[in-house]
Amino acid sequence: TxxxxxxTxxxxxxTxxxxxxTxxxxxLLKCRDASKLYIGGNVLSxxxxxxxxxxxxxxxxxxxxxxxxxxxxxxxDKQLRKRCLLMDGEVTKVVKKKKVISGxxxxxx
Numbered sequence: 001t002x003x004x005x006x007x008t009x010x011x012x013x014x015t016x017x018x019x020x021x022t023x024x025x026x027x028l029l030k031c032r033d034a035s036k037l038y039i040g041g042n043v044l045s046x047x048x049x050x051x052x053x054x055x056x057x058x059x060x061x062x063x064x065x066x067x068x069x070x071x072x073x074x075x076x077d078k079q080l081r082k083r084c085l086l087m088d089g090e091v092t093k094v095v096k097k098k099k100v101i102s103g104x105x106x107x108x109x
Contacts, residue, residue: 028094029067031108032056038067038102041089048082052101055084059105064088067104075099 029038032052044064049055052070059065067087071080076099091104 029104037097040092041087
């Protein structure tokens with residue numbers, strides 16, 4: 001028998017980073033989440049509303065809005081009571097907080 005020479009050539013592998021556009025906590029975020037404060041992004045607007053549903057609807061009406069917060073009438077900070085904050089950008093933190101309701105529009109069906 002005769003030995004046959006074997007030649008191997010390394011093939012370069014190219015990887016490309018794909019930017020992630022989802023939030024850091026996609027499994028934790030909800031369309032409407034009671035007793036949770038979603039933190040992150042920029043404040044688009046702050047207004048007085050009657051309830052969380054109105055706040056959520058305001059976010060749906062603003063194409064830049066990605067999340068919202070509604071502070072209920074018995075919230076600890078009197079300045080924020082019955083206030084709606086519309087946010088853009090990414091939610092980077094979720095904190096348990098009484099008398100606040102938050103939502104992420106991309107989680108609504």
